[in-house]
Amino acid sequence: MTRVVATGTFDILHPGHLYYLEESRNLGDELYVIVARDVNVKHKPRPILPEEQRLRMVRALRPVDHALLGDLDDMFRPIEEIRPDIITLGFNQHFNEEDLRQKLRDRGLDIDVVRIPGYPGPLASSSKIVEHILKTRGPHRLVGRAGEGE
Numbered sequence: 130m131t132r133v134v135a136t137g138t139f140d141i142l143h144p145g146h147l148y149y150l151e152e153s154r155n156l157g158d159e160l161y162v163i164v165a166r167d168v169n170v171k172h173k174p175r176p177i178l179p180e181e182q183r184l185r186m187v188r189a190l191r192p193v194d195h196a197l198l199g200d201l202d203d204m205f206r207p208i209e210e211i212r213p214d215i216i217t218l219g220f221n222q223h224f225n226e227e228d229l230r231q232k233l234r235d236r237g238l239d240i241d242v243v244r245i246p247g248y249p250g251p252l253a254s255s256s257k258i259v260e261h262i263l264k265t266r267g268p269h270r271l272v273g274r275a276g277e278g279e
């Protein structure tokens with residue numbers, strides 16, 4: 130029984146998320162997904178959707194067997210509880226594979242780390258979807274429309 134862990138923010142789902150989770154699930158028999166806590170997303174703007182809503186949507190996806198919110202303080206705590214054989218990293222996750230393997234070993238965890246490639250597509254990115262919404266439905270656009278109607 131090979132247990133796999135995938136991680137991420139998953140703010141506004143798109144086919145890139147699905148691809149990452151499907152490829153992660155294909156590496157084993159059981160997929161756990163750790164969803165980042167709102168307060169821990171500091172490397173980019175805070176998520177638009179609250180953590181409970183992000184968790185609920187991830188949990189409903191076909192490749193996902195178990196989904197949980199991450200720990201607030203220690204990212205290795207859920208890993209110690211789940212005890213996976215493999216952790217997958219998405220193509221744009223800012224962790225170095227070898228560093229992560231070493232940190233896991235330091236905690237007594239012998240876990241393989243596998244990088245999953247990117248899925249192409251202009252809107253296979255939460256931040257690109259937000260940019261697109263702002264460009265096509267943002268305030269400047271509404272002002273333009275109000276003017277048009279007068």
Ligand SMILES: Cc1cc2nc3c(=O)[nH]c(=O)nc-3n(C[C@H](O)[C@H](O)[C@H](O)COP(=O)(O)O)c2cc1C
Binds near residue numbers: 136137201203205224
């Ligand atoms: C092995 C691993 C464990 C993680 N555990 C947690 C956690 O317990 N709590 C949390 O808030 N984020 C955790 N994260 C971080 C997020 O799930 C996510 O990967 C990080 O915020 C980068 O997000 P992004 O790739 O979705 O932008 C973990 C990441 C990794 C690689």
Ligand SMILES: Nc1ncnc2c1ncn2[C@@H]1O[C@H](COP(=O)(O)OP(=O)(O)OP(=O)(O)O)[C@@H](O)[C@H]1O
Binds near residue numbers: 138139173221254255
């Ligand atoms: N297009 C994609 N192809 C493959 N994996 C993806 C793709 N987009 C996101 N992922 C992976 O899904 C997980 C969650 O990603 P995340 O929530 O950061 O979405 P994102 O679209 O990359 O967000 P942002 O655009 O804000 O960086 C990460 O492991 C990430 O690498």
